[in-house]
Amino acid sequence: MRYFAVATFLSLSISVLHAQMDGKQLYTINCSACHQLKIQQGGPALTEVAKLYRGKPEAFVKWAKNPLPHKRKNLAQMPAMAHVPDADLRKIYQHVMKVTKGLEAIKPKKRVDHFPDQLKKRPLIQRIFMPNVGPAAIAVALENNYNFAFDAGVSRLRFIWKGPYLYGYPYWSGNGDGLAVIHGKKVSIEETSPLPFITDAAPAEFLGYSMKDGLPTFKYRKDGIEVQERLTSNSKQVVRTFTLTGAPNPLKLNFPTMDGISYSSSHGQWAGTSLLADTDKPIVITYTFSK
Amino acid sequence: MRPIIASLLLSSCAFADRWTDQFTFESIDSPVGVDPQFGGLASLPDGRLVAAFHRGEIMFYDPDKKIWTEFARGLHEPLGLLVEDEKNILVMQRPELTRLTDTDGDGVADEYTTVFDDFGMTGNYHEFAFGPARDAEGNLYISLGIASNGAGVREEIRGEWNEIGHPREKMLQNENWKQNKTAAGRMYSRAAWRGWVIKITPDGKGTPFASGLRSPNGIIVDSEGRLLVCDNQGDWLGTSKLHHIRKDHFHGHPASLIWKEGWTKDPLKMNSKEFDQIRTRAAGLFPQAELANSPTQPVIVSPKAFPTIANETLIGDMNQTTLVRFLPDSGVKGASQGATIPFLQSETLGRGNNRLAFTADGSLWVGKTQLSWPGSQGLLRIRKKQPAEKPLFVIKEISLKGEGFQIHFSKPVEPESLKAISLTRHTYNYHVKYGSEKVDEVLVKTVETLSADRKTLTFKTSDLREDYLYTIDLGETISEDQQPILGQKAYYHLIAKK
Numbered sequence: 001m002r003y004f005a006v007a008t009f010l011s012l013s014i015s016v017l018h019a020q021m022d023g024k025q026l027y028t029i030n031c032s033a034c035h036q037l038k039i040q041q042g043g044p045a046l047t048e049v050a051k052l053y054r055g056k057p058e059a060f061v062k063w064a065k066n067p068l069p070h071k072r073k074n075l076a077q078m079p080a081m082a083h084v085p086d087a088d089l090r091k092i093y094q095h096v097m098k099v100t101k102g103l104e105a106i107k108p109k110k111r112v113d114h115f116p117d118q119l120k121k122r123p124l125i126q127r128i129f130m131p132n133v134g135p136a137a138i139a140v141a142l143e144n145n146y147n148f149a150f151d152a153g154v155s156r157l158r159f160i161w162k163g164p165y166l167y168g169y170p171y172w173s174g175n176g177d178g179l180a181v182i183h184g185k186k187v188s189i190e191e192t193s194p195l196p197f198i199t200d201a202a203p204a205e206f207l208g209y210s211m212k213d214g215l216p217t218f219k220y221r222k223d224g225i226e227v228q229e230r231l232t233s234n235s236k237q238v239v240r241t242f243t244l245t246g247a248p249n250p251l252k253l254n255f256p257t258m259d260g261i262s263y264s265s266s267h268g269q270w271a272g273t274s275l276l277a278d279t280d281k282p283i284v285i286t287y288t289f290s291k
Numbered sequence: 292m293r294p295i296i297a298s299l300l301l302s303s304c305a306f307a308d309r310w311t312d313q314f315t316f317e318s319i320d321s322p323v324g325v326d327p328q329f330g331g332l333a334s335l336p337d338g339r340l341v342a343a344f345h346r347g348e349i350m351f352y353d354p355d356k357k358i359w360t361e362f363a364r365g366l367h368e369p370l371g372l373l374v375e376d377e378k379n380i381l382v383m384q385r386p387e388l389t390r391l392t393d394t395d396g397d398g399v400a401d402e403y404t405t406v407f408d409d410f411g412m413t414g415n416y417h418e419f420a421f422g423p424a425r426d427a428e429g430n431l432y433i434s435l436g437i438a439s440n441g442a443g444v445r446e447e448i449r450g451e452w453n454e455i456g457h458p459r460e461k462m463l464q465n466e467n468w469k470q471n472k473t474a475a476g477r478m479y480s481r482a483a484w485r486g487w488v489i490k491i492t493p494d495g496k497g498t499p500f501a502s503g504l505r506s507p508n509g510i511i512v513d514s515e516g517r518l519l520v521c522d523n524q525g526d527w528l529g530t531s532k533l534h535h536i537r538k539d540h541f542h543g544h545p546a547s548l549i550w551k552e553g554w555t556k557d558p559l560k561m562n563s564k565e566f567d568q569i570r571t572r573a574a575g576l577f578p579q580a581e582l583a584n585s586p587t588q589p590v591i592v593s594p595k596a597f598p599t600i601a602n603e604t605l606i607g608d609m610n611q612t613t614l615v616r617f618l619p620d621s622g623v624k625g626a627s628q629g630a631t632i633p634f635l636q637s638e639t640l641g642r643g644n645n646r647l648a649f650t651a652d653g654s655l656w657v658g659k660t661q662l663s664w665p666g667s668q669g670l671l672r673i674r675k676k677q678p679a680e681k682p683l684f685v686i687k688e689i690s691l692k693g694e695g696f697q698i699h700f701s702k703p704v705e706p707e708s709l710k711a712i713s714l715t716r717h718t719y720n721y722h723v724k725y726g727s728e729k730v731d732e733v734l735v736k737t738v739e740t741l742s743a744d745r746k747t748l749t750f751k752t753s754d755l756r757e758d759y760l761y762t763i764d765l766g767e768t769i770s771e772d773q774q775p776i777l778g779q780k781a782y783y784h785l786i787a788k789k
Binding site for chain 1: 448579662
């Protein structure tokens with residue numbers, strides 16, 4: 001080993017080193033990722049910050065250390081700057097006031113969806129957070145303005161609606177703290193699976209789906225019984241097909257009683273809205289909507 | 292005049308971008324009509340890339356033809372991809388791990404098979420799901436983020452609700468949430484296995500593997516078989532961490548402990564000392580605001596792309612314009628620890644570096660995202676300028692010795708350039724508060740020596756303390772052939788002494 005240098009400093013507090021960092025440098029490493037001079041990107045622009053805090057350095061420091069109550073809608077929550085000493089926050093304050101001097105705060109533009117056609121075509125499938133379905137929701141757009149929501153958390157259909165499909169931007173515009181919006185009218189709502197061996201307390205295991213002609217065939221399993229379920233549509237009807245493997249034969253399926261729906265099926269006996277049908281061939285139920 | 296010009300030249304040399312001198316950064320056109328926020332990125336054996344996007348598309352990119360094609364769509368916030376082969380791709384989305392299969396060979400997935408969904412969801416936005424990583428035996432690992440009190444939980448959840456903590460009706464996201472949120476805890480894990488790594492065996496069975504994670508956006512089995520997971524600065528994390536995950540270990544964020552078998556206490560009512568005694572320290576630390584604020588995907592460096600650092604682990608970050616190398620120190624018994632070092636630290640890299648992949652031609656690809664946080668979007672291709680085989684001047688190894696740190700360089704060092712080097716140390720608070728200041732930061736007294744071959748630099752010091760992060764600052768160190776050091780600082784997390 002060749003000796004080349006001896007460092008002779010004693011261990012000393014590094015606040016000396018920090019003192020060398022000016023407000024601009026401190027701003028760059030701690031704030032610039034979210035706070036630009038004039039535009040809102042991640043967080044409010046410095047011009048807006050200056051408008052709020054000019055002449056109030058201590059309020060600025062307090063806010064930076066505990067910013068939660070000031071959270072602005074549609075923006076990510078600002079993390080507390082607990083790792084930045086107060087003296088440095090004051091330097092950052094001075095820097096912000098200096099660079100914004102004479103500049104006017106411009107109200108941020110309302111954010112718009114740059115991909116508004118995302119969910120405009122049919123058929124379509126989209127997994128997303130949406131109202132009245134569990135978090136493992138799947139929304140499907142059928143032809144003829146019919147749509148339905150399937151819940152992969154409990155492996156069952158939740159409802160069918162008529163009208164526009166989904167507006168996903170409230171969910172996609174941020175980090176997921178929003179729900180997709182559905183317009184249109186719910187024409188069928190199910191509180192439980194039509195299959196008597198599946199309950200929400202003891203749901204079937206969700207196995208996934210196959211895609212054919214742009215539409216999914218859902219697959220799920222309970223107590224050794226495998227179910228395939230597919231929905232299609234025509235102008236006044238939604239056609240729902242169950243293909244069962246290992247199910248009791250025949251099986252009684254229970255459908256909700258709702259105004260404006262009449263049911264028919266490929267085979268089996270109806271009693272009200274219950275159907276007793278053989279399970280050795282696909283059971284095809286047609287929903288006819290009168291409205 | 293002359294001396295002034297010389298000093299101007301010197302200072303401009305010192306501030307020139309040493310990375311763009313040696314690497315090219317090329318921005319790639321995003322697919323038309325697709326929100327170009329990247330949640331997943333991986334390479335295929337045939338040289339193409341596969342990418343997952345924020346709104347649920349999975350697309351291939353052919354770098355030769357520069358064409359994007361759709362493989363699948365409609366997924367829920369996909370945040371990870373693993374290619375099994377050209378027709379089978381695993382994707383981690385919010386609700387499940389899914390295998391996408393092209394059964395008829397037309398280039399489009401027609402089977403979406405649920406591989407694993409046996410974990411809970413409250414509908415809280417912060418319950419992201421990451422992975423999968425695969426080990427040599429074919430086991431898969433996924434990591435599950437915990438909920439944030441930036442929001443409550445939805446009425447309908449998936450899976451079991453854990454009763455430990457604030458009553459469920461007070462956890463609902465409604466008009467009362469502002470009053471209830473503080474008592475909920477800054478981050479919480481009320482649905483099953485949030486904050487855990489789950490191991491999934493090839494037969495599809497999942498078992499909880501390790502706990503203590505917060506927002507583990509990045510998981511990999513490294514080239515030596517370590518399961519590495521990144522975690523974000525926040526409550527209980529003074530700064531961001533790189534964990535070496537081990538079976539049944541608790542990695543430091545207490546919220547997930549309520550799912551541990553036999554656990555009955557509310558972590559919010561416990562003392563930090565109780566957790567400190569049972570936690571496993573992170574193998575690497577990313578000092579906040581200096582190196583990384585929100586580390587992302589680790590990837591194994593392709594020998595073709597950057598031979599000097601072949602098979603090392605390279606990690607992304609959302610906020611800083613740098614990637615990070617991790618150099619484990621295998622010489623310390625009873626602890627997994629090592630150093631983090633900036634790589635490609637350049638404004639040209641930009642922010643939002645969420646997903647990384649190497650293709651066989653020697654390109655590094657970086658997919659960006661922001662999800663309303665600071666970041667960016669789109670895809671970057673990074674290549675080393677020719678000649679590819681000319682070694683980079685980097686730190687190759689840092690090892691802790693009984694009397695200090697030994698640093699091994701990839702090339703001989705110019706001794707005259709070592710004048711401005713220093714060693715400092717600091718630690719962080721381990722507490723429920725969000726982040727931590729640097730604590731007890733001091734310049735360490737050292738004696739430095741350079742080996743006869745000028746490739747090994749030793750910092751001799753008696754000031755070696757456990758639970759401290761040592762910052763080795765190499766300043767304007769250059770190599771004998773006048774290359775500036777790539778990665779001027781190294782941060783060694785000393786958990787245990789040799």
